[in-house]
Amino acid sequence: MATTTPLMQRLGLRHPIIQAPMAGGAVPPELVAAVCGAGALGSIGAAYSTPAQIGEMSRAVRAKTPRPFAVNLFVAQPVPDLPPDAGRVPERLAPYHAELGLPPPLLPNDVREPFARQFPALLESGAAVFSFTFGIAPPEAIAAAKARGMLVTGTATTVPEALALEEAGVDAVVAQGSEAGAHRGTFAVPFEAAMLGTMALVPQAVDAVRVPVIASGGIMDGRGIAAALALGASAVQMGTAFLTCEEAAAPASYKEAIMRAHGHETRLTRAFSGRPARGIVNRAMCEIEAGDPAILPYPLQNAVTRPMRNAAAKADRAEFLSLWAGQGARLARRLPAAELIARLAEELEAATRRLADRS
16 A cells, blocks of 8 residues: 655655755754655755855765755845844843853844855755745746756745745645744745645645645654645655654754654744744743844844854753744654654554545
């Protein structure tokens, strides 16, 4: 009763599973390669990487596996001006810097969006998939990736966004439900209008577009995969489930926070990046948002909090980290990536059999 979809066939996948492209260092090439080697699709989250780093990570993956992999970038966003009260933000962060032994925080002075510099490196990466989020990649980028034989995917949080991506020429749409951890991929409507759950969004997107739909958000085990496939998805994209894998480079306190968290202990926040993202509630999230919050728009807030987050990762201080995680965090497991994928495949098979037996 093996599950096979045209998308899986095109990519040569044994399992309808895509490891989400989580930027920021938690997903090293070792994890990406292990996922690929186990018959799923591993993804390099390159949004914060230099062109040289993209090349280095891609070579590291290719050295470990001949299997296809993906590279993800953030679509370039307009960089806003600093608001008149921007000085309040360093003041709010100063106590954290002092506690972590850092110099006082400074407002960012160079936050140019790196997509144009990163994309040529992606083209040379050897990736089978170019995925993007935060909007629609430039037409020339989509055309160039396709000319290299890459499959192109974009992230949608509403049906109109899925339709816009299809019109732009993507080969598949990642339908990101509100349960998903980390940044929302919303780009065509206000964030608060794009909080559809995965179970609601996926079948609507499947009905609306002709390209394959990849379900994302809150999927942590084989039951979730079976549900997504039953709704018409061609594959699922899973992030939080892989953050606790042995190969993941997330700090130990981050992994422990995921293992302890209940779904209701995550929420959307702009505290760390200026853009809504779902993470586990911690001290920094609560205090930065408290009272009259001092939060800059994305990517300015992301830049000004980066030193704090980097220092917290080195010190393994979860209270200052952006603990991105989805609402299914409680279902996380500590396993090697290949073993996790094998378990997911077994659970998918069992769930599919149970459904067949009931019919």
